[in-house]
Amino acid sequence: xxVVVEWFVILIAAxxxxxxxxxxxxxxxxxxxxxxRDGADSAQSALMASGFSAREEHLLATLASVxxxxxxxxxxxxxxxxxxxxxxxxxxxxxCIPLQRLGARITPGTGTAGHTLATGRTQLAEPRAAVAIPIxxxxxxxxxxxxxxxGGERLFGGAEVRRLEALVDQxxxxxxxxxxxxx
Numbered sequence: 179x180x181v182v183v184e185w186f187v188i189l190i191a192a193x194x195x196x197x198x199x200x201x202x203x204x205x206x207x208x209x210x211x212x213x214x215r216d217g218a219d220s221a222q223s224a225l226m227a228s229g230f231s232a233r234e235e236h237l238l239a240t241l242a243s244v245x246x247x248x249x250x251x252x253x254x255x256x257x258x259x260x261x262x263x264x265x266x267x268x269x270x271x272x273x274c275i276p277l278q279r280l281g282a283r284i285t286p287g288t289g290t291a292g293h294t295l296a297t298g299r300t301q302l303a304e305p306r307a308a309v310a311i312p313i314x315x316x317x318x319x320x321x322x323x324x325x326x327x328x329g330g331e332r333l334f335g336g337a338e339v340r341r342l343e344a345l346v347d348q349x350x351x352x353x354x355x356x357x358x359x360x361x
Contacts, residue, residue, distance in 0.1 A: 241349045242273040249338040252328040257284045258321035267295050291324040306333040311346045
């Protein structure tokens with residue numbers, strides 16, 4: 179009889195412990211969801227501050243996907259530098275980027291993308307594992323496209339840089355309208 183009672187107590191204790199673990203997992207997941215939502219809100223705000231419509235947002239997302247496939251990148255992210263945001267870039271879209279990157283700030287002069295924001299020139303990181311291409315506007319720099327190599331033997335060279343610059347230039351011409359409205 180006591181053995182049955184002991185097992186019953188053990189099962190109840192295990193159930194209570196498991197419920198606590200599940201509650202903790204739910205709290206952590208909810209916090210991560212809020213951070214992703216905050217990042218997506220920042221990305222959407224940056225798009226609106228830059229004067230871009232849903233069409234231009236789609237165009238930028240398409241640029242990221244095509245660029246990733248064309249140069250064999252592991253990931254491509256696009257950051258805009260909206261007027262009035264202190265020159266920081268805000269990641270607004272990409273291809274194969276973690277959701278947590280949406281809304282991430284890129285400080286001018288910091289990292290490969292940040293150096294491109296600060297100088298307005300293409301930057302090839304050493305050891306050629308990343309390349310950042312500026313997105314020119316009619317009156318100012320619109321943002322930056324950052325491509326990251328998959329690593330190993332696959333590094334970026336002149337051919338990949340030229341291809342990315344051509345894709346960004348082609349896309350930038352289609353973005354000239356919205357940038358002119360807000361500048």
